[in-house]
Amino acid sequence: MDILNAYSETIAISLIIILSYFFNQFSKKTNIPSVLLLIALGVGVQQLLAYYQINLAGGIMEALELLGVVGLIMIVLEAALDLKLTKKKRPLLIKSFTVALLSLLITSLGIAYLFQHFFFDSFYTSLIYAIPLSILSSAIIIPSVGNLSDSKKEFMIYESTFSDILGIMFFYFLIGSADTTTTSEVVWEVSSSILITIALSIIISYSLVLLLQKLTTKVKLFFLIAVLVLLYSTGKMFHLSSLLIIMVFGLVLSNHTIFFRGKLKKLIDETALKNILEDFHVVTMESAFVVRTFFFVIFGMTLDFSGLTEVSSLIISLAILVLTYVVRYILLKSVVIKNISPQLWIAPRGLITVLLFFSIPAEYQGSAFNDAILLIVIIATSVVMTIGLVFKKEDFDEKEELEFSNWGKLDSEIEELSKTK
Secondary structure, eight states, X not given: OOSOSHHHHHHHHHXXXXXXXXXXXXXXXXXXXXXXXXXXXXXXXXXXXXXXXOOOHHHHHHHHHHHHHHHHHHHHHHHHHHOOOOSTTHHHHHHHHHHHHXXXXXXXXXXXXXXXHHTXXXXXXXXXXXXXXXXXXXXXXXXXXXXXXXXXXXHHHHHHHHHHHHHHHHHHHHHHTTTOOSHHHHHHHHHHHHHHHXXXXXXXXXXXXXXXXXXXXXXXXXXXXXXXXXXXXXXXXXXXXXXXXXXXXXXXXXXXXXXXXXXXXXXXXXHHHHHHHHHHHHHHHXXXXXXXXXXXXXXXXXXXXXXXXXXXXXXHHHHHHHHHHHHHHHHHHHHTOSOOTTGGGOOOOOHHHHHHHHTSOGGGOXXXXXXXXXXXXXXHHHHHHHHHHHTOXXXXXXXXXXXXXXXXXXXXXXXXXXHHO
């Protein structure tokens, strides 16, 4: 009997999605990241295919590349739709952005120096490999921080979102500037690319928002997603930061009351855009769920565990982990100042890390680099986050803490007054 046919493949796909759903529910109750369960599922599928001597190597890599493109768009769009630009959230946005940016820069530079010592002669190549390992995974963090207090939860959501977007942009800008020879050329190319992309992003975003509210047909969201994929792919062909277009569009749509002011306010239909935004949240959430599911399962199917026993890989991975948490501790203590637990331990690497590793151009891929380091760092950071969340102390929102503190002072004052009387 032929094991691989249309029905068996359909059953396998359905079972993976169903299991992923239950993994998410299990993760919410136990704080164990569902990504670890999905990778384990992929490893199980790998062993099953090996038992039946089925080779899917070529098809797997093609699927991973396609999922990567769609995944990037969905993750950045989902993140941008969740960013609310209000005066009330300005301090939170500034703090989370500062921690995300400095953490990305300092950690990636530190890891790059480490890689240059062990693997590569070029610091440039080392930095390309270091950036993916310096990016927080919003795909893991956002579903995992639901039980934290509001202030901590919002901080982690914003920080991981900024880390994703900044890390992706940093990575592709670095690769795009590979042909430049001097620092001034790099600065000019990056600056001009950013300015051109921002100008195009604003024009395209305003146009798409106005177009969306005019569409009367119910089939319009996947039409727009197709347009976004087209814009992303076209932008990549012209060496523009395509993800910036996606991010700006998401920001304009989710914060349309800010971007459409004065005379522009008359151009928008508030009710129509509110309904579209709700639908977009559903579509991006569902799409990101499916992409994440199959990406990590396929990633698990491609894993090679032969390098896990090498002492050098374990030592380098440990050095990366120590650097990650030391930098994180210093930045959180400097910016957040107090009450940094369990945020300190929430620094998982995940989908973006894997995705960017697979996006490293062939000319920079060094045979000396051990891919086991990637696996060790992803699993270790997820395990540390799990322990931090499971054994976290009872925490309150900062506002609640202040209120409890004020009530405590009031009680002591009343007690002193009664003693005086």
